[in-house]
Structures are given as structure tokens and as C-alpha cells.
Amino acid sequence: MNDSLPALIERLHAFSGIAHKRDIQQVAKQLRDAWPASCPNGDDCALIPDGNGYKLLAMEGFINSFVAEDPWFAGWCGVMVNLSDIAAMGGRPLAVVNALWDDALPHATQILQGMAAASRAYQVPVVGGHTNLRSDRPQLAVAILGETTHPLRSNTVQPGQTLMAAINLQGRWHPPGYNWDAATQANPDSLRQALSLLPSLAAEGLIQSAKDISQAGLAGTLVMMLESCGLGAELKLQQIPIPSEVVLEHWLCAFPSFGFLLAVEEEHCDEVKQRFAHCGIGCAAVGHFTPERKLIMQYQQQRACYWDLAEQPLTGMNNQ
Known part of the structure; x- marks a missing residue:
């Protein structure tokens, strides 16, 4: 990244994947009365x-x-x-x-x-x-x-838990757009092994919540996760697993085929990282969850607010 963090944030806000998620607000308003009270929003x-x-x-x-x-x-x-x-x-x-x-x-x-x-x-x-x-x-x-038998819920994330990202870096761009294809040429056994790891980690109590990185990209998906749990996060951009040939800005907008954001207790982080590494998946601690409903990005010596959910919803799907 050659320019300032605020400039990067401004470009990320204009990403089309974010606009598509904003459209969910209108659906949420119309269907709110149809949802059972026992069904938290945003999962x-x-x-x-x-x-x-x-x-x-x-x-x-x-x-x-x-x-x-x-x-x-x-x-x-x-x-x-x-x-x-x-x-x-x-x-x-x-x-x-x-x-x-x-x-x-x-x-x-x-x-x-x-x-x-x-x-x-x-x-x-x-x-x-x-x-x-x-x-x-x-x-x-x-x-x-x-x-x-061991569901992961967005609304169970707690302040202080570690934010981890697990992403398959062994792929290639599938144009147009920012589709990272880490699946169609991969070994099917590896695909199944990696996917089955999440329910195994959930059953063992090693991860508390997860969100798959969607067309909103990593940054947009994290805002959706925070919206669901009513929290904020500090995100350290330099710690995100990323292919060596890929530009950070593009990676923050990418749909990575296999990519998940995780809420993990600090004492389990090393075990979770090792389990994903065994499946050939890049995994790292990239921040932590906070009580304040803001997503703060950090890059080198720069720090800036990417999204303030107290001021601006994204999908309108929340646990408030």
C-alpha cells in the first residue's frame, strides 16, 4: 500500500460488494416481523x-x-x-x-x-x-x-477474544473481479479436509464463532460479523494471510473461495493456527474484538476507523 490508510478506506467503501450488502437493509426492515424471536439476525x-x-x-x-x-x-x-x-x-x-x-x-x-x-x-x-x-x-x-450439534453463532462473540483469519492462499485470480479460485484445481480430498475442520474445531470448543468471507470481501464481512454481535474490532492489516503476488487492497475486496473470520480465545490460537496449517490453509491472529462498535484498521504506524456501526449500519441485521 503506497498511500494513506484513510485513502484506502475511502476506496474500500466504494467497492461494489459493500453496496450489495447495504441492499439487505431494505429486506431486513420488511421481514423483521416474520422472524422468530429465537432466531438471531445475521448468521x-x-x-x-x-x-x-x-x-x-x-x-x-x-x-x-x-x-x-x-x-x-x-x-x-x-x-x-x-x-x-x-x-x-x-x-x-x-x-x-x-x-x-x-x-x-x-x-x-x-x-x-x-x-x-x-x-x-x-x-x-x-x-x-x-x-x-x-x-x-x-x-x-x-x-x-x-x-x-455444536453451532457457531455470530452473537456469541465476546470482547477480548482474538480475531483470526483462515484463508486458502493456494489459488489464482478468476477474472473478472476479485474472485480468488482456490478450489476448482485443488485436490478434492484437501477441499473436504479443510471444510470439515470448522465443525471439528467447533465441537472441540476451540473456536467460538466464524463467518465466511463473502463477496463483501474481508473488510465488509468483518463489519457484518460485528453488526451481528454488537461489537467492534481492531484489525491489523499487515497480519492478514495474503498471497505474495497479491495487492492488499485487492485482497481486502476478494472472495477467496475458502476464507473465514474466527473468534478464538487467546489460549487456543496456536492450536487453531496449527490445525489449519496442517490442511494447507494460511491462518493468523489479525486483531481482537472490542466493546465499542467500530472497526478500526491498523497499518504500519497508521490507525483509522473503517466503519462506525453506531452511526451507520451495513446490512441492518443485528442482535440489538
């Missing part, structure tokens, strides 16, 4: 009690231009991003369904081939869905069912 999945454990339900929709221009990768991502949502809640996936609209079978075939490839790699079955091949444009939404 990656719906958490549904089921006997001695819980079922997890998540869904992702994709921007039409992405589906139209990169159909195979859109299909792959339809499975992959939902699996990350399940893992972020301490869960294991059970099955995937999809809703696909398209105007041409050859194009739809590429989407389905991408989904099938991800299903095979992660060994999670696609069990059904909805298809319409007479639409005026390609559209894709994918949902997933999972389960957990």
Missing part, C-alpha cells in the same frame, strides 16, 4: 432445532451477468459458497438443491456441469430443484441443508 444459515442437534439451511442467489458470462464457474460456486455457509455455522452438509432458469440448453448444461463437478469434489449430493429452460435470461439460486 450465515437458519438454525433449526432438531432433537439433540440442529438442521442448518442456507441459500445463495447469483448476479445474472455472472451466470450468463461464466456458467460453469457459477454452477461450481453455487455449491461451494453454500458449503462455506454451513461450515461457518459449525455444520456438515447433507444435500443441495437448485433453481435454474435459462434460455438455451447448451448454456444451462455448462451451469449444471459446474454444479456436478463441485458435488463430486465435495461429495455432497444435488438431490433436486426447479428448472425452467424457457426463460428470457440465465438465473441461478442454490440452497443447502446441513446439520450440527
Whole structure:
């Protein structure tokens, strides 16, 4: 980074992934009365009690231009991003369904081939869905069912806990945009091993909360996590795991394929780091959670506020 931290923050605020998350505010306002009082806002999945454990339900929709221009990768991502949502809640996936609209079978075939490839790699079955091949444009939404006995909740983060980032650095950019592909060329066994680590760490009590890094990028995802738990954080940019050839600003906006923000008690940090390293995943302590509802960034000798949640919501999904 060659300029000031405030200048970087200004550019990050203009990132399109942030604008998309702001749109959630309108949905949150309209649906607030429909949510059960027992369902905290802002988690990656719906958490549904089921006997001695819980079922997890998540869904992702994709921007039409992405589906139209990169159909195979859109299909792959339809499975992959939902699996990350399940893992972020301490869960294991059970099955995937999809809703696909398209105007041409050859194009739809590429989407389905991408989904099938991800299903095979992660060994999670696609069990059904909805298809319409007479639409005026390609559209894709994918949902997933999972389960957990030790759920990770955003609203359980406590001040003083360490903020860790676990990211697969062994990938490459998948243009356009800041999609870091650490999955499509990876060994499937490694993909499954890394993903299963989160529910294992949750069951052992080694991590208290997790959030998968979404299209909002690392910085935007952290704001969403803080919004859910009603806290703030100090984020040390120089400690974030990053590929050697990648610019920090781009990395803060990237969707990293496998990337999670974690809340960890200090005494467990070394063990968590080692467990991710064993799976080939870069993991480091990058800050800590604070009572004040601000995300403060630090870089070298500079320190500045990236987001003040007391003054400005992002998604409107919170535990207040």
C-alpha cells in the first residue's frame, strides 16, 4: 500500500460488494416481523432445532451477468459458497438443491456441469430443484441443508477474544473481479479436509464463532460479523494471510473461495493456527474484538476507523 490508510478506506467503501450488502437493509426492515424471536439476525444459515442437534439451511442467489458470462464457474460456486455457509455455522452438509432458469440448453448444461463437478469434489449430493429452460435470461439460486450439534453463532462473540483469519492462499485470480479460485484445481480430498475442520474445531470448543468471507470481501464481512454481535474490532492489516503476488487492497475486496473470520480465545490460537496449517490453509491472529462498535484498521504506524456501526449500519441485521 503506497498511500494513506484513510485513502484506502475511502476506496474500500466504494467497492461494489459493500453496496450489495447495504441492499439487505431494505429486506431486513420488511421481514423483521416474520422472524422468530429465537432466531438471531445475521448468521450465515437458519438454525433449526432438531432433537439433540440442529438442521442448518442456507441459500445463495447469483448476479445474472455472472451466470450468463461464466456458467460453469457459477454452477461450481453455487455449491461451494453454500458449503462455506454451513461450515461457518459449525455444520456438515447433507444435500443441495437448485433453481435454474435459462434460455438455451447448451448454456444451462455448462451451469449444471459446474454444479456436478463441485458435488463430486465435495461429495455432497444435488438431490433436486426447479428448472425452467424457457426463460428470457440465465438465473441461478442454490440452497443447502446441513446439520450440527455444536453451532457457531455470530452473537456469541465476546470482547477480548482474538480475531483470526483462515484463508486458502493456494489459488489464482478468476477474472473478472476479485474472485480468488482456490478450489476448482485443488485436490478434492484437501477441499473436504479443510471444510470439515470448522465443525471439528467447533465441537472441540476451540473456536467460538466464524463467518465466511463473502463477496463483501474481508473488510465488509468483518463489519457484518460485528453488526451481528454488537461489537467492534481492531484489525491489523499487515497480519492478514495474503498471497505474495497479491495487492492488499485487492485482497481486502476478494472472495477467496475458502476464507473465514474466527473468534478464538487467546489460549487456543496456536492450536487453531496449527490445525489449519496442517490442511494447507494460511491462518493468523489479525486483531481482537472490542466493546465499542467500530472497526478500526491498523497499518504500519497508521490507525483509522473503517466503519462506525453506531452511526451507520451495513446490512441492518443485528442482535440489538
